[in-house]
Amino acid sequence: MIIRKSPAELQKMRRSGLLVYQVLKNLGEMATEGVTTMDLENAAIKMIADAGARPAFKGYFSAASGTRYPYALCTSVNDQIVHGMPSTRIQLKKGDVISIDTGVQLEGYYGDSAITVGIGEINNSLRKLLQVTQDSLEMAIDKVREGNRLFDICSTVQKHVESNGFSIVREFVGHGIGTNLHEGPQVPNYVDRNNENPRLKEGMVLAIEPMVNFGKAASKVLSDKWTAVSQDGSISAHFEHCVAVTKDGPWVLTRP
Ligand code: MF3
Ligand code: CO
Secondary structure: OOOOOOHHHHHHHHHHHHHHHHHHHHHHHHOOOOOEHHHHHHHHHHHHHHOOOEEOOOOOEEOOOOEEOOOOEEEEEOOEEEOOOOOOOOEOOOOOEEEEEEEEEEOOEEEEEEEEEEOOOOOHHHHHHHHHHHHHHHHHHOOOOOOOEHHHHHHHHHHHHHHOOOEEOOOOOEEEOOOOOOEEEEEOOOOOOOOOOOEOOOOOEEEEOOEEEOOOOOEEEOOOOOOEEEOOOOOEEEOEEEEEEEOOEEEEOOOO
16 A cells, blocks of 8 residues: 655655655764774654654564564665664774665655765775765656656666666565555665556655665675675665655655
8 A cells, every 4th residue: 555645744844854865864964983883873763852743663573584673774884785783893994885764754754865975995896886876766756756657767777786786685675655664665776566656646645765785795694683795795885865755756755
């Protein structure tokens, strides 16, 4: 089921979205050599609380892991794809690549977004990985229009990523979002003919989140039940935005 949102509801989601944007912007600037991922977590907890919101991921139960996620952030470093857990023992160093993913709930409505940044100088091939992943998201955002179908989004991401020689992670997907962090439809980053392909309609809100490996696509989840890593140890990138379908085209709720 896909729950469409009224203009008044979209305004509430906009507030959540802008808070997530501000938090990620600050964390992206803070993510430098020597900072631990737990430093980022602590800063996020404070910013979210100061805004009168709730960290959406903290306490989130996933059937796949059978546990509640303990943190406000997912901080996925290097070969970690998504759901890396903040730790006082993970100190960022030059050349690392970190995906910072967070969500908030404000007045009942969720926002969810992710960025990937390099620490100091990163090599050209990693810069390209980040750029291609981000561009694939931007190209997909442009497909979030009435009359298009879900597969237009999926295929746009897939074509751009694969034509540049990188791999789409299959096991994790984007999602609808609203008064739940995860709602229908699932938004894979590839065309899955077994999946539903609904027409996009005004008021739908999609969290689009390409997860892209430098090497092979295969992933595995570590014994902590959450951290997803690439099987071949290759570096992974992840960007995410929440996008509403409006009469005037795509509205990216998670940036100004
Ligand atoms: N952006 C991810 C998602 O939407 C992060 C979820 S972490 C969790 O699925 F803990 F909330 F599951
Ligand atoms: Co998400």
